[in-house]
Every structure is written in C-alpha cells, then in structure tokens.
Amino acid sequence: MSLDYTAAEMMTVTAARALENGTTCFVGIGLPSEAANLARLTHAPDVVLIYESGTLQTKPNVLPLSIGDGELCETALSTVSVPEMFRYWLQGGHVDVGFLGTAQIDRYCNLNTTLIGDYREPKVRMPGGGGAPEIATNAGEVFITVKHSKRTFVEAVDFVTTVGFGRDGTARDGVPHIGRGPTRVITDLCVMKPDPETKELVVVSLHPGVTAEQVQEATGWAIRFAEWLETTPEPGAKELEVLRELKARTARHHAGNETGENA
Amino acid sequence: MAEFLSLRDAVARYVEDGATLAMEGFTHLIPFAAGHEIIRQGRRELTLIRMTPDLIFDQMIGAGCARRLIFSWGGNPGVGSLHRLRDAVEQGYPQPLEIFEHSHAAMACAFEAGAAGLPLAVLRGYVGSDLPKVNPQIKFIECPFTGERLAAVPAVRPDVGIVHAQKADRAGNVLVEGIIGVQKEVVLAARHSIVTVEEVVDELQAGPNACVIPSWAIDAIAVAEQGAYPSYAHGYYPRDNAFYKAWDAIARDRETFAAWLEEHVYHAGGAA
Numbered sequence: 001m002s003l004d005y006t007a008a009e010m011m012t013v014t015a016a017r018a019l020e021n022g023t024t025c026f027v028g029i030g031l032p033s034e035a036a037n038l039a040r041l042t043h044a045p046d047v048v049l050i051y052e053s054g055t056l057q058t059k060p061n062v063l064p065l066s067i068g069d070g071e072l073c074e075t076a077l078s079t080v081s082v083p084e085m086f087r088y089w090l091q092g093g094h095v096d097v098g099f100l101g102t103a104q105i106d107r108y109c110n111l112n113t114t115l116i117g118d119y120r121e122p123k124v125r126m127p128g129g130g131g132a133p134e135i136a137t138n139a140g141e142v143f144i145t146v147k148h149s150k151r152t153f154v155e156a157v158d159f160v161t162t163v164g165f166g167r168d169g170t171a172r173d174g175v176p177h178i179g180r181g182p183t184r185v186i187t188d189l190c191v192m193k194p195d196p197e198t199k200e201l202v203v204v205s206l207h208p209g210v211t212a213e214q215v216q217e218a219t220g221w222a223i224r225f226a227e228w229l230e231t232t233p234e235p236g237a238k239e240l241e242v243l244r245e246l247k248a249r250t251a252r253h254h255a256g257n258e259t260g261e262n263a
Numbered sequence: 264m265a266e267f268l269s270l271r272d273a274v275a276r277y278v279e280d281g282a283t284l285a286m287e288g289f290t291h292l293i294p295f296a297a298g299h300e301i302i303r304q305g306r307r308e309l310t311l312i313r314m315t316p317d318l319i320f321d322q323m324i325g326a327g328c329a330r331r332l333i334f335s336w337g338g339n340p341g342v343g344s345l346h347r348l349r350d351a352v353e354q355g356y357p358q359p360l361e362i363f364e365h366s367h368a369a370m371a372c373a374f375e376a377g378a379a380g381l382p383l384a385v386l387r388g389y390v391g392s393d394l395p396k397v398n399p400q401i402k403f404i405e406c407p408f409t410g411e412r413l414a415a416v417p418a419v420r421p422d423v424g425i426v427h428a429q430k431a432d433r434a435g436n437v438l439v440e441g442i443i444g445v446q447k448e449v450v451l452a453a454r455h456s457i458v459t460v461e462e463v464v465d466e467l468q469a470g471p472n473a474c475v476i477p478s479w480a481i482d483a484i485a486v487a488e489q490g491a492y493p494s495y496a497h498g499y500y501p502r503d504n505a506f507y508k509a510w511d512a513i514a515r516d517r518e519t520f521a522a523w524l525e526e527h528v529y530h531a532g533g534a535a
Contacts, residue, residue, distance in 0.1 A: 029341070052367055053289050053442045065504050066340030068290020070497055073441050081474075082289055082314070082445050083375040086368040091387055110391075114364075119397045125349045127338030129394065130315075134368035137390045163391025171391035176411055178390060254504050 005235050007188040008147075010207050012038060012243060013235035015099075015145040015186040024048040025097045026090060026135050029067050031145045032099035034246075035186075037063060041242050050089065052131040054080045062253040063246065067130075071253075086131070090138045098139030098179075100132055102146050104157045107200050107221050109144070109164025109182040111136070112157035119159065132162040141183040148187035154220040169199035189215050191232060195224070205230040265435030265481035270459060270490075273483040274300045277423050277455045278309075281330075285312035285374075285421040285453060286319065289444030290340055291497060294427040295319050296490035297459050299528045302326040312421055314370045314445065318493070318510050321345040322528070324360060325520050333363045333400075333419075335370045342507055346514040356517065363400050366392070369416045374445045376418035377452025388414040424453025427491045428476070429498060430467065431460045435478035438467045441497025443474045450476050459487035461499050 005013075015035035019025060021044040027036045029051075037060065040047045048057050053068040057077035064072050073079045080089070089095065103126055104112035111132065117123035136142050142164075146152055156167070163171050164182045172178050181199075185192040191205040203215055204226045212225055235243075268276070278284060278301055286294050298319040301309075310331040311320055318339065323329055325347030337348050351360035365373070372384035385404065395401040395414070404415045426446040428439045437458050439446055450456040458481050469475050490496075493503035513523045 053291075054444070055442070064341075066290050066502070066507075068340070068442050068444075070291070070441065070495055070501060073291075073497065079442055081443050081447065082367070083371040083448060086371045087375075087386075091368070114393075119393075122353060125337075125344070125352050127344070128334070128336050128364055129366045129392070130336035131367040133366040133392045133394065134386070134388050138387065160391060160393040166391050175390055177387060 003235065003237060003240060005240055007207070009235060009240060009243060010232070011145060011147070011186060011188040013239045014191060014207070014232055015143065016042065016239070018143050018184060018186065019044055019047055019097065019099070022046050023096045024050065024094060025099050026050050026052070026095045026131070026139055028100045028132065028135070029064065031101045032143070033063055035145055036099055037246060038239065038243050041246065042239055050085070050095070052082070052085060054082050054085045056080060056089070062250040065254055086134060090134060093138070095135075095139045096141070098135035098142045100135065100142060100144050100162070102144060102152070102162070104152055104154050105144065105146060105164070105185070106154055106157045107223070108166060108169045109185065109194060109199070109201060110157050110160045110166065111144070111162040111164065112159045114159040114161045116158050129161045136162045136164070136181065137178050139179050141180045143184055143186065144182055145186045148189040148215070148218045150218055150220050153218065165194065165199035189218060200224065202226050203229065205232045207232045208234055265458070265478045265484045267435065268483045268485055270296060270300050270485040270487050273457045273485045274304055277457060277482065278304070278306055280306055281308045282306070282422040283310040283312065284423050284425070285419060285449050286425045287313060287445050287449040288427055288491065288494065289314065289442050290317070291442040291444065291495055292427045292439070292446065292491045293317055293319055293494035294425050294459055294490060295492060295494065296487035297425045297427070297457065298323055299531065302328060302524070302528050312419055314367055315340065316345060316348055318345070318507065321347040321514055322524070324348050324351050325357070325514065326524055326528070327357045329360055330358070331361045331363065333365070335365045335367045339507060339510060341504070342511050346511070347520060350517070363398050364394060365398065365401070365416065366394065369401070369414065371445055373416050373419045374448035374452055377420045378448040381418055383415050383417055385413045385415050419452050421449070421453045422455065424449040424456045425459070426450060427459045427487070427496070429460065429496055430462050430464050431458070431484050432464060432467045435481060435484050436467060437476045437481065437484070438469045439474040439476065447474060447476055450480060455482045456480070457483045457485065459485050459490045461488055461490065461496055462486065
C-alpha cells in the first residue's frame with residue numbers, strides 16, 4: 001500500500017538513505033542537514049555528523065537554522081576551532097562524505113553559490129562558497145541534494161564556486177590527494193549519477209510517478225537517462241514519521257525563540 | 264597587559280579611518296556592540312575582514328563605514344541575502360565596495376598564518392573553482408618537497424582585531440566557550456586587539472583545555488553586556504532567530520534601514 005508523501009519528503013528520505021551507518025559526513029546547512037539528521041535518526045544511528053562551525057559528532061535534536069546554532073555545539077562530542085576543523089579534520093582526510101546543496105548546478109556537477117551574471121556587475125549576488133569549495137575536493141565523495149528546476153539545473157553555471165568535474169569533466173584528472181567528487185545528485189524528481197567515463201550527469205532513477213519528460217522539462221540541457229532506469233523506492237512509514245516529527249520539533253523550537261524563550 | 268576601557272574609549276583609541284579591521288565570532292559571539300560603536304563614531308574607509316559578514320557587517324557597510332570587504336560567505340545565515348552588502352556590490356550604495364572573496368578554509372588558514380606571524384597560508388584548496396580568477400589574493404605555489412600544486416593566500420594581519428567573549432577575570436584574561444571559531448587567531452594576528460565581554464568575574468573557572476586568551480595578548484577589554492546580541496553567547500543568551508528573519512525586510516529597503524540605524528544605533532547611546 002502506498003503512503004501519502006510530498007515530493008520534498010521523497011527527496012529528503014532518498015537523500016538520507018544514501019548515507020550509510022558509520023559514515024563521517026561534513027554537512028551543509030538546509031536540505032543536506034535535514035537529510036543527514038534523518039539518516040541519523042533512522043537507519044544510520046552511528047553516522048558522524050560534522051559542521052563547519054567546528055562541531056564534531058553532533059546530534060542536534062532540532063535542525064539548526066544557521067551553521068553555528070548553539071544546538072550543534074551542545075549536542076556535539078567536541079567543538080574545535082574553525083581552522084582545526086578545516087585543516088585537520090577535512091584536509092587531513094577524515095571525512096568520507098561531503099553533503100552539499102547549491103543554487104545552480106550544471107551537467108558536470110559544478111556548483112554555483114556565488115552569483116548570477118558577471119562577477120563585477122552581478123545580476124544577483126548570492127552568499128558565496130563558505131566551506132563548500134574545499135569540502136568538495138577534500139571529502140572522499142560528495143552527495144548533492146537540491147530541488148529540481150530549470151533555474152537550478154543550467155547548461156553552464158555562471159560561476160564555478162565549487163568544482164564537480166570542471167567545465168569539460170576533467171578537472172580532477174591527475175590532481176593528487178583529491179576526493180572522487182560528486183557521486184550522486186538527489187532531487188525531488190530523480191537521482192542522477194555522473195557517467196564513469198565522461199562525468200556527465202545521467203538520470204539513474206525516477207521517483208514514483210515522475211516521468212522522464214518532467215525531468216527533462218526541469219533541466220536546462222538535454223539530459224541523459226540510463227538504459228536501465230529504475231524507480232526510486234518510496235519512503236517508509238517510519239521514515240516519514242521521524243522526518244515529520246523532526247520538522248515539527250524544529251518549527252516549534254524556532255518559533256519558541258520568536259517569543260523570547262531560551263533555546 | 265589588557266587595559267579595561269569603556270567600549271567608546273577602546274574604539275576611539277584603536278580604530279582609525281582607513282584601518283584594516285577584523286571582527287570574528289562564527290555565528291556565535293559576534294561583536295555587535297563594538298560594530299555599533301564604530302558606526303556611531305563614524306569611522307570611514309575601513310577594510311573589513313570576517314569569514315561570514317553577517318548582520319554586523321551588513322549594518323556597517325550600509326552605514327558607510329566600509330571601503331573593502333574580505334570574506335568567505337556573505338549571507339544572512341538561515342534566512343538569505345545581506346541586502347546592504349548586495350546594494351553596495353550591485354549598485355555601489357552608499358558607496359562602492361571592493362570585495363576579496365575566499366573560501367572558509369582559506370580564511371581560516373589566513374587567520375592562523377597571521378597568528379603565527381607568517382606572510383602567507385598554504386592549503387590544498389580552490390581546485391577547479393573560479394574564485395582564483397576573480398580574487399588576486401589567491402595564487403598557487405609548488406611544494407618545494409613534493410612538487411604538489413597548492414593554493415596560497417596572504418595572512419590576515421589586521422590593524423585591529425575585535426572579538427566578543429563570555430567573561431574576563433580582573434587581570435584581563437579572557438575565556439571563550441562554545442563555538443570558538445577563529446577568535447583566538449584574530450586576536451593574535453592583529454596589531455591591536457579589543458575584546459568585549461559579558462562580565463568581569465573574580466575567577467574564570469577555566470578547565471585546563473579551555474580557550475583562554477591571556478591578558479598580555481590583548482590591548483583593551485570593554486564590558487558590553489548583551490554585546491553579541493542578536494547573535495548569541497553560549498551560557499548567557501540564545502540567538503534571536505526572529506531578529507535575523509526580521510532583518511531581511513529592514514535591510515532590503517534603504518530608507519527602512521536608515522530609520523532602523525537612526526533608532527537602534529545612533530540614538531541607542533551604547534556602552535559608555
């Protein structure tokens with residue numbers, strides 16, 4: 001029997017399932033954080049979550065609004081300085097998976113969170129790279145989760161903030177001490193993986209009820225589909241329950257702050 | 264030895280027009296009170312350095328204090344854009360802002376190199392990114408031992424470094440707890456440093472591995488109760504997430520921002 005769930009829930013549950021128990025994951029804020037914590041609260045209780053504010057092995061009860069919320073520090077095994085986090089833990093090779101979101105992504109999985117338009121005269125200025133440029137190169141591999149739309153999935157990103165495989169798919173070739181790069185992209189419509197040879201993104205799985213035409217319609221280039229296109233497994237009742245409780249708890253918590261209650 | 268000064272006197276003594284100024288606190292312990300005092304004193308042409316500019320630099324940029332910004336993530340955490348920063352970059356309002364944009368890892372390394380007295384930091388960074396194309400402060404060097412290509416960025420050596428902390432003892436030793444960011448590095452990298460604190464206590468009660476900045480590494484300490492608000496001080500008060508959300512509407516419009524500044528900064532008096 002099929003359960004009722006939204007496309008957003010389908011995306012988060014699929015992204016969470018990508019994270020194996022025991023993995024060390026450097027977590028980006030927003031969708032990746034939601035997925036990583038869902039994984040921890042369901043099939044992966046021993047996943048190690050670290051955030052760029054310096055919190056190591058954190059177990060937040062509610063999702064952080066910002067990367068440096070007190071909740072992350074209070075529930076962490078330890079909190080280290082930001083230089084230590086990036087130098088020892090990330091660059092030192094202790095992170096299996098970097099989990100990132102993005103504003104723009106192209107067919108070679110390059111991410112843009114910097115701007116739309118020209119750098120010196122931008123049409124839209126966005127926040128910028130933060131930790132992502134080095135997470136993407138120093139983590140063993142990278143998962144990306146982002147909502148699917150033509151504005152996001154563009155033929156060529158306006159700016160490569162964070163490298164996937166470069167403009168031609170070869171940016172990682174011959175570079176020593178670099179991670180495998182993006183290994184999967186999870187959206188609200190489908191799952192994509194880079195072609196092993198060309199590194200171009202290929203749709204490998206469609207979410208239930210989603211058609212190939214819908215994915216093409218939401219993608220800014222002629223996207224390839226795998227020969228053996230799968231259907232993504234639906235969310236389970238337990239996963240939906242935990243996710244909804246987590247989000248409700250988070251909403252109550254942040255609303256609590258609005259009335260001045262202590263966090 | 265650190266000298267206890269009023270915030271007004273500390274800023275007046277150390278922050279000059281045209282200075283290079285680093286203010287840190289990674290989401291936590293952001294020195295808002297000090298930033299407001301700098302706005303009130305009308306400092307101009309500052310080079311502002313901060314990993315995450317946050318609302319405090321949005322306010323200082325909007326107030327016309329800044330000429331240059333060195334940063335690595337310029338948003339309103341959990342909310343969206345910094346509209347005063349965007350207005351300065353996109354429209355040159357209230358004056359053009361020159362930006363030098365890095366990644367977090369590079370900024371963290373640059374602060375650490377500054378604290379260590381080195382001219383540059385090296386990191387395994389910026390592979391495949393367009394940032395080196397737009398920021399002349401990012402270059403690449405060859406490791407003299409392995410030949411590996413590494414990114415290099417100049418050390419941060421500001422004229423003044425400002426951080427906020429929970430408490431100082433009467434001798435001026437400072438304890439920082441919770442998310443400690445790059446605060447210690449900023450104080451040690453700067454020519455002069457100002458630390459604002461929530462309170463002064465008889466005993467710091469710092470454990471053997473606590474983050475303590477000794478009095479002799481600090482120039483000025485100023486008591487600024489709630490000095491990190493609307494960011495937070497671990498153990499003292501939470502982040503006012505509602506204000507961070509409300510800031511989006513305040514900062515989006517030039518006139519709304521000017522009115523906010525008038526009421527909450529210029530006429531707020533500040534710590535005497």
